[in-house]
Amino acid sequence: MSVWDPTLSSDATLSAFRDAAQRQYGAERAQAIDAAVQSLAHDVWLVAQERLDNLAEMPDTMINPECL
Amino acid sequence: MAQPYDLTVYEAAGEIAARTLSPLELTRSLLERYSEVEPVVQAWQTLDPDRALEAARASERQLGTLEPRSLEGVPFGIKDIILTRGLRTTANFPPFNDYVPDYDAEAVARLRLEGATVMGKTVTTQFAFADPPKTRNPWNRNRTPGGSSSGSAAAVAARMVPAALGTQTTGSVLRPAAYCGVVGFKPTFGRISRHGIFPLGWSLDHVGVICRSVEDAALIYDALAGFDDRDPGSADRDDPPVFDHVMERPDAPTLGIVRDFLDRADPDVRAHVERVAAMLERAGAQIREVRLPESMDTMIAVQALTQQIEATTVHGHLIHEQPDGYAPVLRAYLQAGALAPAGAYLHAQRLRRRFREKMWDIVDHTDALLTPTATDTAPDPSTTGNRTMQALWSLLGLPAITLPSGLSGEGLPLAVQLAAAPFQETRLLSAARWVQSLLDPMPAPPLA
Numbered sequence: 452m453s454v455w456d457p458t459l460s461s462d463a464t465l466s467a468f469r470d471a472a473q474r475q476y477g478a479e480r481a482q483a484i485d486a487a488v489q490s491l492a493h494d495v496w497l498v499a500q501e502r503l504d505n506l507a508e509m510p511d512t513m514i515n516p517e518c519l
Numbered sequence: 520m521a522q523p524y525d526l527t528v529y530e531a532a533g534e535i536a537a538r539t540l541s542p543l544e545l546t547r548s549l550l551e552r553y554s555e556v557e558p559v560v561q562a563w564q565t566l567d568p569d570r571a572l573e574a575a576r577a578s579e580r581q582l583g584t585l586e587p588r589s590l591e592g593v594p595f596g597i598k599d600i601i602l603t604r605g606l607r608t609t610a611n612f613p614p615f616n617d618y619v620p621d622y623d624a625e626a627v628a629r630l631r632l633e634g635a636t637v638m639g640k641t642v643t644t645q646f647a648f649a650d651p652p653k654t655r656n657p658w659n660r661n662r663t664p665g666g667s668s669s670g671s672a673a674a675v676a677a678r679m680v681p682a683a684l685g686t687q688t689t690g691s692v693l694r695p696a697a698y699c700g701v702v703g704f705k706p707t708f709g710r711i712s713r714h715g716i717f718p719l720g721w722s723l724d725h726v727g728v729i730c731r732s733v734e735d736a737a738l739i740y741d742a743l744a745g746f747d748d749r750d751p752g753s754a755d756r757d758d759p760p761v762f763d764h765v766m767e768r769p770d771a772p773t774l775g776i777v778r779d780f781l782d783r784a785d786p787d788v789r790a791h792v793e794r795v796a797a798m799l800e801r802a803g804a805q806i807r808e809v810r811l812p813e814s815m816d817t818m819i820a821v822q823a824l825t826q827q828i829e830a831t832t833v834h835g836h837l838i839h840e841q842p843d844g845y846a847p848v849l850r851a852y853l854q855a856g857a858l859a860p861a862g863a864y865l866h867a868q869r870l871r872r873r874f875r876e877k878m879w880d881i882v883d884h885t886d887a888l889l890t891p892t893a894t895d896t897a898p899d900p901s902t903t904g905n906r907t908m909q910a911l912w913s914l915l916g917l918p919a920i921t922l923p924s925g926l927s928g929e930g931l932p933l934a935v936q937l938a939a940a941p942f943q944e945t946r947l948l949s950a951a952r953w954v955q956s957l958l959d960p961m962p963a964p965p966l967a
Contacts, residue, residue, distance in 0.1 A: 489853035
């Protein structure tokens, strides 16, 4: 399961991020970064709630296909 | 008569141009002031008195033969993530303690071209993030000066230098300026080159100015603004200077007071800003209440996510090479940021574009939006304060300015923030000058 899933609740998102942090940094370091993980999970979850139905709403970072 | 160290940039430049104050006299006065108050405030990472005096002498020679430039002989503090030729730039990162750049950041070079001198490097939080610095708030040493341009704001408030450069990715110019009772101005994204500055979030980073009046902000902005092809975010525009227009007698502006901001402010701050708005309305301003077009929580999350992922990318190699050099909050922030999925960043950029288009419609129907600059007065020094009131202007690239607007019951500075449509610096600063003319002048902090 991806750590970023728009269907996840914020608690599940946080849990997924904590698991990922533990896998990447080990339990001790993951505990030390827990506040940052909580903040990130909250932001990712909030952003994920926003739907963008208009495919024209592209980011400014879009690459011009003529350049590819 | 005011001591030279107590002059604003506009006043000092005017007296120097009139030959009633010499650059050397001004620099010496500021260095004496530094000796008196720096032990308490701790605003400087590296002071450069010898070269500041040498530059003052060079300005005096210039005045002997040529017309003064706009900032002739006026000393500046430079935030310590901005490169300065021959003067160490540490970013408050111990492994960089001995790094001495061999070139100036473009913003510093432009200041020097207008005759300004560099007095030294002001304290930044590490890499302009959020680990609390050593600097103390000149109004109360048990309060934070805010961050990340902590030393720039504290040094200007304490009259150790009339102006300083800062940078803002979330709220790092306006919030410390507000907490320290001075003016902070961040122009539209792309108006001031970031060439030669350590990045934090490349799509959010702005150069800003901390000073003591709107006149100062306009004068310095004219020296700094302009296209630079070495900054990929630089705006290729040829806008005219703002100073002369801002100095004309401004009309009473139309201001949009943003209810979403007031709802989030501490009750005392909210009541203060409502009183200021009522006072401005009585003086002739048109005050309209406006609402943000989207959830403020989501807009703030988009800003935070964008910054975290860009910062994690910027520091990707360095944090692996020198993890122990990092301060604890930044280290954890970057390590957590590495867990964010790519799709979250791209989704945030799409939302950001939608927010921007909707906000431009709202802000363009006013001369400026009016909000509190910060949710609160300066908190204790375990943090650099709450960033939510400044984040949207960084996310959307809109120009914004904070003006000191009074003192709280605890004797701490209160402030109002004005933000305008992109590239409307003249409109914003004209409105700000009108507002400034109705606010009581902010006294110097009680450091003596």
